[in-house]
Amino acid sequence: MPVNHRPSDAQCMTTAPAGDCSFNNPGAACHSDADCSEAGPSGRCIVPNGPPTCFCTWDACTGDSECKTGQTCACHGSAYTAGAGNTCTAGNCRVDADCGSGGYCSPSAATNTCGTLSGYYCHTPKDQCTNDSDCGSSGPGNMCIYSPSAGYWSCQQSGLCAG
Numbered sequence: 001m002p003v004n005h006r007p008s009d010a011q012c013m014t015t016a017p018a019g020d021c022s023f024n025n026p027g028a029a030c031h032s033d034a035d036c037s038e039a040g041p042s043g044r045c046i047v048p049n050g051p052p053t054c055f056c057t058w059d060a061c062t063g064d065s066e067c068k069t070g071q072t073c074a075c076h077g078s079a080y081t082a083g084a085g086n087t088c089t090a091g092n093c094r095v096d097a098d099c100g101s102g103g104y105c106s107p108s109a110a111t112n113t114c115g116t117l118s119g120y121y122c123h124t125p126k127d128q129c130t131n132d133s134d135c136g137s138s139g140p141g142n143m144c145i146y147s148p149s150a151g152y153w154s155c156q157q158s159g160l161c162a163g
Contacts, residue, residue, distance in 0.1 A: 003132075006095050012075040013062055019036070021046060028053045031054065035056065036058065071090060081117055092148075093122045099122035121146035127153040131144055
């Protein structure tokens, strides 16, 4: 069973966690959640994966029904979202049931950035891995990633990860 999968979109309707910006960076876009109150619903000041700075994020959706057909509402706290707010993202499923009886709909990291969300995709019988842990520890960024062109999950390097 995948560690990260989506039985429903109920997580999107929960209260967003408080921002995690805890240092004073003069060049940051924000310094506290109060600085993000006009950014959008559930505005908060976060430190993303990457450079040590803070920026505002907010919720662009509160459930899958607010996204276009073929998109899923990636909820705050979901894998590979780096603390960002709910946002609509690509994929071929929204919930596990979309993948057939006993199927799983999981978030996949992108290959062009270090561990950011690419979208939500069904697991298939062709999969070469199910979880990032199946890909060993041959270095940072070695992850179980879905390839839309191939149509299955395999161990790939998520780009731009520091070695």
